[in-house]
Amino acid sequence: MRRLSAVLVSLLICGSAIANDPPAKPIKQASAKEDAPDKEDSKSSSKETKSSKSSKDKEAKSAEAARAKESMAADELAVKIAERLSVLRKEKDDAAKMAPRPVVRSYAPPVRRPDHAEVKPKAAAADGHAANAAALAGASAHSAIHWSYEGEGGPLSWGKLNPSYAACDNGQRQSPIDIRDGIHVDLDPLSFDYKPSRFSVIDNGHTIQVNMGAGNYINVSGKNYELLQFHFHKPSEERVNGKSFEMVVHLVHKGGDGKLAVVAVLIERGKAQALVQSVWNNLPLEKNESVQALSTMDLNQLLPTKREYYTYMGSLTTPPCSEGVLWLVMKENIEISPEQLAIFNRLYPMNARPIQKTAGRLIKESN
Numbered sequence: 001m002r003r004l005s006a007v008l009v010s011l012l013i014c015g016s017a018i019a020n021d022p023p024a025k026p027i028k029q030a031s032a033k034e035d036a037p038d039k040e041d042s043k044s045s046s047k048e049t050k051s052s053k054s055s056k057d058k059e060a061k062s063a064e065a066a067r068a069k070e071s072m073a074a075d076e077l078a079v080k081i082a083e084r085l086s087v088l089r090k091e092k093d094d095a096a097k098m099a100p101r102p103v104v105r106s107y108a109p110p111v112r113r114p115d116h117a118e119v120k121p122k123a124a125a126a127d128g129h130a131a132n133a134a135a136l137a138g139a140s141a142h143s144a145i146h147w148s149y150e151g152e153g154g155p156l157s158w159g160k161l162n163p164s165y166a167a168c169d170n171g172q173r174q175s176p177i178d179i180r181d182g183i184h185v186d187l188d189p190l191s192f193d194y195k196p197s198r199f200s201v202i203d204n205g206h207t208i209q210v211n212m213g214a215g216n217y218i219n220v221s222g223k224n225y226e227l228l229q230f231h232f233h234k235p236s237e238e239r240v241n242g243k244s245f246e247m248v249v250h251l252v253h254k255g256g257d258g259k260l261a262v263v264a265v266l267i268e269r270g271k272a273q274a275l276v277q278s279v280w281n282n283l284p285l286e287k288n289e290s291v292q293a294l295s296t297m298d299l300n301q302l303l304p305t306k307r308e309y310y311t312y313m314g315s316l317t318t319p320p321c322s323e324g325v326l327w328l329v330m331k332e333n334i335e336i337s338p339e340q341l342a343i344f345n346r347l348y349p350m351n352a353r354p355i356q357k358t359a360g361r362l363i364k365e366s367n
């Protein structure tokens, strides 16, 4: 009995060390075998009490027979376990041969996934979170037409494409506007606290947008707004006294209370602009694929020298056309070269929302 147990224990230890599989089978097999000898033991002991009167020879013989039987059983068991172990070893060897492939497979995708994971939120941010959430929620109830600047999804349809775009139709303080008849006052100086920052460029399907690293601020009337991103429209969306410009850049800032302040810098044809060139240099080859620039960008280079501006309350000029946006339109424009204009023109020859009603809104301008 001891020998049997010793064989079992040593083989099982061996077996579980060899096989990484759950050792359910060996244990089950072994425990079944372990049970059996116990019963045998109890049987033989009861036989012994019954036949206690028998001769000692007979007793000795039966004990010897039992030992022989036990020995045979142990040998049989050892053979079975050895067979089982060889099966387990083979399985393990096979698994080891197979192992490299799953490892490679599971390693490869994570290298690519972060790109996609990173792009999606950015693309969503570009279109506006509210708009995307609503589009997802009401996808079946609404047309699959995506908003655009012409055709079925053009500006006159924006308000009907999605309930969350209703302000595009019903809003009373929409942008852009023709800036005229402003009141001349001593406006608080607009102070820019821009510093060289990391940036990434994305073509979001509506414009070229540059997402900026943290730490760039403007201060208007004592309130700080942090720069999130800037993007371009061609031609300029806003007009000044009826005049349209070649392009405009919108610098979108967000206050601590979530309110937006957009600085518009009007662009005319003229000399090449270094900062615009560095944006064009980093243009992504694919839409909605963000390109992280290796260099930094100092947005002070994009600002006109003079800091006078027009200001009024308006809205986002793209769906969902949310209102409550503080507009700050610089009076002095900047220049970019005809070649730089041509590059944007190839991507977006027209991405400007039409002029909206001023509807009696107050427009202020620096003296």
Ligand SMILES: [Zn+2]
Binding pocket: 231, 232, 233, 250, 317
């Ligand atoms: Zn814009």
